[in-house]
Amino acid sequence: MTPLSSYMILSAIVFVIGVVGVLIRRNIIMILLSIELMLNATNINFVAFSYYLDNIAGQVFVFFALTVAAAEVAVGLAIIIALYRGKATIAAEELNLMKW
Amino acid sequence: MGSLSFLYFGTVIVLTAILVVALRKPVSSVIALLVMFFHIAGLFVTLHAEFLAAVQIIVYAGAILVLYLFVVMLLNVKEDDSYQQQFRLGMGLGLLALAEVVYIVSAAGLPEAPVREPAAPAAIVGNTETVGRALYTTYLFPFEVASLILLVAMIGAILMAKKGIMGPEPKETE
Secondary structure, three states: OOOHHHHHHHHHHHHHHHHHHHHHEOEHHHHHHHHHHHHHHHHHHHHHHHHHOOOOHHHHHHHHHHHHHHHHHHHHHHHHHHHHHHHOOOEHHHOOOOOO | OHHHHHHHHHHHHHHHHHHHHHOOOHHHHHHHHHHHHHHHHHHHHHOOOHHHHHHHHHHHHHHHHHHHHHHHHHHOOOOOOOEOOOHHHHHHHHHHHHHHHHHHHHHHOOOOOOOOOOOOHHHHHOHHHHHHHHHHOOOHHHHHHHHHHHHHHHHHHHHHHOOOOOOOOOOOOO
């Protein structure tokens, strides 16, 4: 059997890849995709712990993470469409109105 | 057998995750993410979370990714999808975090986590039934709150994607 730590390491690696993606991509859609990566990494962790601790709560929590991910995608993509309509760009560094 | 399937799913998940971040075209990234979601669903099956595996494919691969593809193709952005200027900084931070994980694993040597034997009782009841019971009894209130979140997200998405609601817009030719 695979030990629990393997799942945690896999989840950590995927999460770090997501963080790097948020940091290095310019396209806002790609940034949202990287956030999906991070959410999935946490889901792997939840399901692995749910299995090894024999507690169904972990799987129920993945459900709620899924709900929030769906809501985030719907609202985020709506924001991107509104942005593109107003500014004709979705590059992250050109949208600096509220930066400083 | 168990560790072999983990090895396969884990390798593909990590590789496709790197592809998602590294590929230049958004459409290719979305396709790579699709492959990754399927393999995460496979990982869930090996962890005896069959219902979540199905939901993972239906919701993530079926709904969320299609929405992404839809927006990517709708906007059809003609600009170079290169990386940010802080490319080095981002990679450095990522390597730092990865080194941290490696250090923790090698130095602390992770206490031998509870290695579970294949569960007999859970298999009799069935995963879907177990999840359903927990969801509609213990977690009934969070469940209702989740539906509220979805409702608010739906209203918000409609409001924001609608024309002419975010303040006065320049004259559009229609």
